[in-house]
Amino acid sequence: MAVPAPVAPAPRLTDSDAEIPDVATLLAAAVQAIGGAERPGQVTMAEAVEHAIESGEHLAAQAGTGTGKSLAYLIPAIRHAVAADTTVVVSTATIALQQQLVDRDLPRLAEALEPLLGKTLNFAILKGRRNYLCLHRVQTGAPEDPEEGLFDPQALSGLGRQIKRLHDWADETRTGDRDELVPGVGEQAWRQVAVTAKECLGAQRCPHGTTCFAEMARAEAGDAHIVVTNHALLAIDALEEFHVLPEHDVVVIDEAHELVDKVTSVDTDDLSGAAVETAARRCGRLIEEGLADRLQEAAESLKLLLNEQPAGRMDMLSAPLGETLAVLRDAAHACVSALGPEPKDGDPGDLAARRAARSSVEDVHDTAVRLLGAFEAELAKRWDVVWLEQHFEGKRPPTLHVAPIGVGGLLRASLFETRTAILTSATLTLGGSFEPLARQWGLPPLGSSATGAVAEASTVQPEPEPERTPASEPAADGGSAGGGEGTGADAAQKPGKERAKELRWSGIDVGSPFDHPRAGILYVAKHLPQPGRDGLPEVCLNEIAELIGAAGGRTLGLFSSMRAARQAAEELKERLDHPLLCQGEDSTSLLVKRFAEDERTCLFGTLSLWQGVDVPGPSLQLVIVDRVPFPRPDDPLSSARQRAVAAHGGNGFMAVAATHAALLLAQGAGRLLRSMDDRGVVAILDPRLVTARYGGFLKSSLPPFWTTTDPEVVRAALRRIDAD
Template sequence: MPETSSTLPTVRELLTTAVASLGGTERDGQVRMADAVHDAIRTGEHLAVQAGTGTGKSLAYLVPAIRHAVERDSTVVVSTSTIALQRQLVDRDLPKLSAALAESLGREPEFAILKGRGNYLCLHRIDTGAPEEPDDGLFDPFAASRVGREVSRLHEWAGQTLTGDRDELVPGVSDRAWRQVSVSARECLGATRCPSGTDCFAEHARAEAGRADVVVTNHALLAIDALQEHQVLPEHGLVIIDEAHDLVDRVTSVATAELTSAMITTAAKRCGRLVDAEIADRLMEAADGLTMVLDDLPAGRLDTLPENLAGAVPAVRDAAHACLTALGTERKEEISEETARKLARTLLEEVHDTCVRILESFEPPLAERRDVVWSSGEPGGEGRRAPTLRVAPLSVAGMLRDRVFGARTAVLTSATLALGGSFEPLARRWGLPPAGPGAGPGDGSGDGPGNGPGDGSGGSAPRAARDSGTATEVAAPTDSDRISWNALDVGSPFDHARNGILYLAKHLPPPGRDGLGEQLLDELTSLVEAAGGRTLGLFSSMRAAKQAAEALRERVEYPILCQGDDATGLLVNSFSEDPASCLFGTLSLWQGVDVPGDSLQLVVVDRIPFPRPDDPVQSARQRAVEARGGNGFLTVSATHAALLLAQGTGRLHRTSTDRGVVAVLDSRLATARYAGFLRASLPPFWQTTDPEVVRAALRRLDEQAGTRPAGSGTEAG
């Protein structure tokens, strides 16, 4: 989207104004990033920017984005992965920035937040009530009464809220209660037909977004906008994808479908009063048949279609199709009838289409499949999850390339994008041409042959061949593709090598399958004691986190908090407020903890976070790479581990004065042949394998905690 000459101040001038107004300090990385984003807007070339914590990346992309939106009278979309970042942008960054730039731009830029329709109260459902649903196992009267109380509170809230946004309801409610007062986009009657259309919260949010210069949304809605034929987001030519390291997983989640006996039963009940009883009963019988099959089906990936499932799934598909045929085409009728027909049709279509997708996924040869199917849940027993069939894409690269990068200019940013020193591992997953311009971090000169984990073919191979390790629905990119992208690593203002130590516990035995070994627990105990608490323990499983918590509660005098003991947010607050405490947990803590200062001076990782061998999607992706001649372990498992390791170790430094140790108690990070790739994905800490050096550094930090002046930057080691 080439730009014409403008009377507006330059990006540099606006950035200087914003930084001065907000009371900040201009940072070299922030300036470089703002210039690069402006160049991407000007040339239309996509941009991937790695910006370490403390860079001020939000300001670096918002300033050129807002300038572009005001100059062109257009909308820019900013997509994030977490609610926390959405809130930061909408509640803090954008209000302050809009006020700061108003005089320079000639008007105050407008911004809005937009979420999926299911995140807003539906006034029509509030008025008419939710359709009758199956009990979903809620035979416990206490559980049922709790949901009833939550629904009553939602009805009261409906008369008070101005936005209907679920995230503004504090405390929140269960998903089951929220489903009673919300509808999906497919269930919605539409503003013109709905009696509450003029007051609809979701429609008001969409209208506000359509008038805004900047619309903040999430990766899920970005995926829905790309996957569906009708437009969900406002028309836009520029999208900023923050927390881009999480994009593929979020899009994959949106593109995953599931089939359960409960949803089939619900579909049969919804159409029971609208079609002949015999037709609805046929679907109910098919649901019963699938229930019996799923109860006997072991959890795990399905490479072949079991014989009993090969009979049950087509029976559901055909019965759902018969119900859809009996419902007929949409017609004008009483609102109550139209609502009932819409709800029935929506769920029937979902059931039918998921059955078709599951069955079709088994038709191609194993190496050519685009979807993976697996069974999950725990059949039988009180309180267990209902057995479920799920189907997910092996790759979303083709969809992202065609529907996102092919339609608009994209800027992707995160503190973690260059894995193993290269942007290419994530670029491949996004669908950008491998070995693109500036694929290596830094000077934009490319990463050269073999720097990234790759697929074993080397950096000089043709692009189509190098992308063949990914199973995609859309053909792999070739050298004739016109998608052009650049990459930039603006570094971090933090002095990682001076203020942080990466401790590789080389002397410990490799991790086993039988939980945490005694040597590892002894090592963990000595580190926590040396640090005086102040420890965030990141574990590969909840079982390991609980084992470590139980063991250390008997060995040390410091409070040991463990994920699951209370709400995670409350645990993080307690950990932050008590420097002597430790917090142990699993996946959500790897990316979701922001505790600056003396409360966190030791981050412990129990083992390299490779995906579980029985993870259906990751294992299928790895197999697909290997079937096409690539290195599945490096392309999938090592990339997954590098991303989580980089996110986890990033918990240590949240401000420029933070100091401490990252201790990885998995000796493979020092000894394995792939260890160099993983270590190159981490911040440039000073490294050691000497436990005495580490314990001495932690003891010094413990002694100095609370006494050193801000900004001293004294070396941790």
């Protein structure tokens, strides 16, 4: 079979490339400088990353905890960036990993490698514009947008204190980066001092353009060899027709198991009556009163309709709602037209108000257009799913959401066909294969099994997918569509690129330094009843209590819902001899800190704990999972995706629900072993892991622990570990 041309352009090497040591030499120097030891898996992964960069062939690299995967991709990325005088983007899903890379890994590598590279390594962190404090908004104030709930004097007082903190911080901060403010503030307070890209005046027109935090971050990133960013900004860069990230031909996606969810979140739009009222109020100060009144009337109609609609996925668009959305769309379009072009020499304060109004009303218009368009195709051929979320506590208004059923086409067209991607995580193989996640990313099937070694590169061309009109293009009815991240920052338009006809990728699992069968036990409570919908039964609570008693505390309880976590915490606190914390009692970070510091403490919680806890040592020796974490049957997005797979002849349950559960189970089980000395038990209280037909797929997604279904065996093992 003929080998197709690489997806990405060949590296642009300089004359100094021959003088730069190879990846193996640089890696050895880096490991020695930071006082580490060379690890076979790390070396293997570094070689695979180097091959991907040189060949243009995408790489999926699974590397277990303790492998040292950050160095394994940073070293070849640094060598390529310096040799080719280019930028490599490293994208992560979490703030913690961004901070590790920028505050620890890259500074140490820059110092260690400078003698070998012959130049100083430049690196920077870049986030979306809304993550940076806006000096102009701090000075002039935000548009007045009172929302439901703010009329509570106590809420107003708390918001005022947070805003005062932000104004004080504005005089001290050197970066304006929201993540550097500790403790943080709520979203409502942050909106008073930050702007979206569409609200931004642009560096040339803003009085603070030369000192703008976001602009300084962009400028620093433009000169960097390595730019660290997040999956959200990577998604925005793919969605928009404008450069957000510096020009680059290689991207490393760490924590790649979260890529689909992050891209989906960025490509999800929301519409509520309150949002339309905000747009009408902002426009009302700048345009003819009658036009803003039309939009306000549409907002009131939408609020009435949504209050009467049941929550959940919407497969059909009712006539009243369709008519209201059409009226709303047209009223928003009229307001955009009335706002007209921006004056060239306007007052910055007036210009900011006009930008805020235009941003709000364009968002309303574009979302209404997308919602109406979502119902045009027959059910099996739709690309978006719509659902209504009701907030019965009254804290938020009823809200319509519209999200993509899949993001593979977007990722394939905007990422994999234009640059080389290295995707890595401790959890990429599900059911023993890279295929489940690769399908979601939009990559074609591999020609052979990808687990355990570099697999044969695939040259299969996936089926073409129609694409939605990009948000930066005019809407079909002539209305002005929203700009993207970077439009307010004088961003350069992306040059057109001819798409590659074929994609090539390979997968590699470099293993783990842990001896899983010796260090850990997988216990499946086969004797327990299958989980139901009525909460945790008494027999399950007894099982949890007995396991914790045998372990002497030291337990992380991972539950499929907050209701189950709270029920277990409330009913077991009086029965246990050890402290028990439950998510929601304090900030998650403080709870994890208390859990890690007191060896006998237990911590119960839900989703964020499945993936966000890193507690090595004796404080965590038992991980309890209450049930296989399938998505809820009524989850709008998951159910729509299952239906779409089934409509094309696939197994929707396995492709969506089982894959989701396998990924979370693998992540949850990965909390147990975080250092070479760790030992313990992962206890899954759901017998379906060994009794259901899909149980083999789920179990093969977990680390290869020694497995038992005997409760006496596992309790004895926990007592021995506790005694040691």
